[in-house]
Amino acid sequence: MPKIRLVELYAYYGKGKNENLVIEEMTDFFPSNQISVIVGPSGCGKTTLLKAMLGILEYDGDIFFDDKDIYDIPTEKRNMAYISQHINLYPHMTIFDNIAFPLKNKKLPREEILTKVRDIAKKFKIEHCLNVRGRYLSIGQQQRAMLARELVSNPSVVLMDEPVSHLDPAIKQDILNFIKELNKTMKLTIIYVTHSFSEAALIGDVFYVMEDGKFVEKGSQKKLLSSNNEFVKALISSEQYEKKD
Amino acid sequence: MKRKIKFSATDFLELQLPQTRKDQFFFILKNQYWTLFLLGLILMLSLLPIIINVYFKNFFENGFYDLYASGNISKAEYDSAFLYLTIGSSGISTILLSVFAISLSGANRIIKLMVYGEGVVFKEDFKLGIKQNYLNTFLICFFFGIILTIVRFLSTFFLEYLIGIPLYIFLAIVVAPIFIIALIFTSIYEANVFQCINNAAKLFVHYWWQFILLSIVPLGSIYALSLLGSTTYILSLIQIVLAVFVLPIYLLLLYEISNSMFDKYINKDNFEDNYMKGLYKPSNEKE
Numbered sequence: 001m002p003k004i005r006l007v008e009l010y011a012y013y014g015k016g017k018n019e020n021l022v023i024e025e026m027t028d029f030f031p032s033n034q035i036s037v038i039v040g041p042s043g044c045g046k047t048t049l050l051k052a053m054l055g056i057l058e059y060d061g062d063i064f065f066d067d068k069d070i071y072d073i074p075t076e077k078r079n080m081a082y083i084s085q086h087i088n089l090y091p092h093m094t095i096f097d098n099i100a101f102p103l104k105n106k107k108l109p110r111e112e113i114l115t116k117v118r119d120i121a122k123k124f125k126i127e128h129c130l131n132v133r134g135r136y137l138s139i140g141q142q143q144r145a146m147l148a149r150e151l152v153s154n155p156s157v158v159l160m161d162e163p164v165s166h167l168d169p170a171i172k173q174d175i176l177n178f179i180k181e182l183n184k185t186m187k188l189t190i191i192y193v194t195h196s197f198s199e200a201a202l203i204g205d206v207f208y209v210m211e212d213g214k215f216v217e218k219g220s221q222k223k224l225l226s227s228n229n230e231f232v233k234a235l236i237s238s239e240q241y242e243k244k245d
Numbered sequence: 246m247k248r249k250i251k252f253s254a255t256d257f258l259e260l261q262l263p264q265t266r267k268d269q270f271f272f273i274l275k276n277q278y279w280t281l282f283l284l285g286l287i288l289m290l291s292l293l294p295i296i297i298n299v300y301f302k303n304f305f306e307n308g309f310y311d312l313y314a315s316g317n318i319s320k321a322e323y324d325s326a327f328l329y330l331t332i333g334s335s336g337i338s339t340i341l342l343s344v345f346a347i348s349l350s351g352a353n354r355i356i357k358l359m360v361y362g363e364g365v366v367f368k369e370d371f372k373l374g375i376k377q378n379y380l381n382t383f384l385i386c387f388f389f390g391i392i393l394t395i396v397r398f399l400s401t402f403f404l405e406y407l408i409g410i411p412l413y414i415f416l417a418i419v420v421a422p423i424f425i426i427a428l429i430f431t432s433i434y435e436a437n438v439f440q441c442i443n444n445a446a447k448l449f450v451h452y453w454w455q456f457i458l459l460s461i462v463p464l465g466s467i468y469a470l471s472l473l474g475s476t477t478y479i480l481s482l483i484q485i486v487l488a489v490f491v492l493p494i495y496l497l498l499l500y501e502i503s504n505s506m507f508d509k510y511i512n513k514d515n516f517e518d519n520y521m522k523g524l525y526k527p528s529n530e531k532e
Contacts, residue, residue: 086250087250087252091251092279093279094276094277096364096365097364097365100364100366104366104368109369110366110369110370110373113364113366114363114364114366117364118364128257128258128259128262128525129257130362130364131262131272131273131276131277131359131362132257132276133275133276134251134252135251135252135253136253136257136275136276137252137253137256137257138252138253138254138255138256138257139250139252140256141256141257142250142252
């Protein structure tokens with residue numbers, strides 16, 4: 001069953017003469033409980049699409065979550081998490097305070113906050129880091145803490161915007177495995193954006209190749225590798241070239 | 246401008262968690278300083294009425310002294326005014342301690358949770374601390390205030406006999422530390438105020454010199470700093486700065502030291518759940 005449906009979606013920056021159309025007549029869907037990876041070069045509209053889904057960018061057309069039009073639902077009530085490529089833990093707070101932050105904002109009772117934070121920290125293997133500030137953790141631990149903070153409110157959809165692009169390959173692999181594990185255990189619907197096909201291949205269940213605000217190819221990894229689309233071929237081969245380099 | 250992320254080159258390990266109360270003191274200072282600072286601000290606000298009271302007491306005291314020095318009032322009149330001012334200001338401070346006890350009881354719970362390594366949900370825990378600790382905290386502050394007022398009265402009234410000096414020394418090295426430890430007791434154990442004072446007095450026998458240090462160092466520092474205050478205004482500013490920056494750290498230090506005493510004399514045999522609570526125990530020591 002599709003979790004998210006896009007119907008004739010247009011998204012743009014600016015207004016009037018300055019309008020810059022980034023997403024053009026996009027109609028598609030992302031399935032439930034799977035990792036959908038949107039892969040494409042910089043500037044093709046990947047982040048813009050996430051912003052539209054998140055509700056922080058104006059759009060025309062419709063976006064449905066579980067068959068419900070979300071246009072009028074404010075961002076904080078869309079039950080989504082957004083994870084960007086920047087680690088943005090609050091530096092003056094401990095990991096406990098960071099993870100508890102969204103729960104405190106929701107004014108949940110104290111005991112519920114403590115239980116939720118401890119449970120997720122245990123799941124993310126950072127339970128012993130709860131009373132420590134982010135700066136004393138490794139980058140991988142900080143990334144996990146950030147994921148924990150975004151997932152502690154049990155979002156039904158997680159939007160990830162190149163979350164590991166700045167990490168070392170070894171840590172990158174760790175985090176990607178971790179995200180895959182989370183997807184299975186927490187039954188999350190993840191929409192993962194990247195410019196790297198090799199990164200997409202490591203994590204994705206379904207792939208969407210994006211060019212100039214449109215999906216030009218969609219399907220399994222196998223389908224993409226055998227695609228006749230010139231853009232998809234170029235994207236994959238450029239990556240192979242990069243890897244050899 | 247791109248923000249540079251600070252991170253450690255290696256994973257933070259469980260072994261790096263504090264294993265002694267001393268380590269824990271610095272660990273909390275390093276990681277939860279902002280929570281302590283917030284506590285300091287709240288403590289200072291609740292101390293403000295007392296600071297203002299002391300300010301006016303000093304202000305009027307100086308005024309009367311000037312009148313006496315310029316020959317406008319006699320020595321007897323000055324002494325009488327001095328006595329009334331001292332007793333009056335002590336009495337008012339004792340009543341105002343009830344306001345300070347509100348924030349102190351909340352702060353006690355927050356610091357206890359920090360020391361026990363439990364998460365702090367600041368607003369809720371602060372309120373809960375007031376609910377749980379206020380009565381005992383208020384009574385301890387109130388009793389201490391009354392004792393202080395009596396000592397001030399005696400030392401002012403019998404000034405010529407120098408009765409004040411031994412009384413103040415007794416207050417500083419015996420009464421104050423016992424009451425301070427009793428305050429910590431109230432937030433950890435379920436006991437009434439007299440039991441807490443009684444238990445603190447028993448611990449005083451074992452740890453008398455640590456108790457005295459705990460009391461003398463802050464009281465001495467406040468006294469030394471007060472000498473720097475050339476005017477009552479500067480003196481009040483010093484008190485405000487001390488309340489914000491030093492008082493919460495002092496409370497944390499008190500908690501760490503008292504908990505190491507409690508671990509040894511009370512928790513190990515009677516309250517196993519509290520024994521070394523908040524400290525990392527190597528696997529062979531874990532239950």
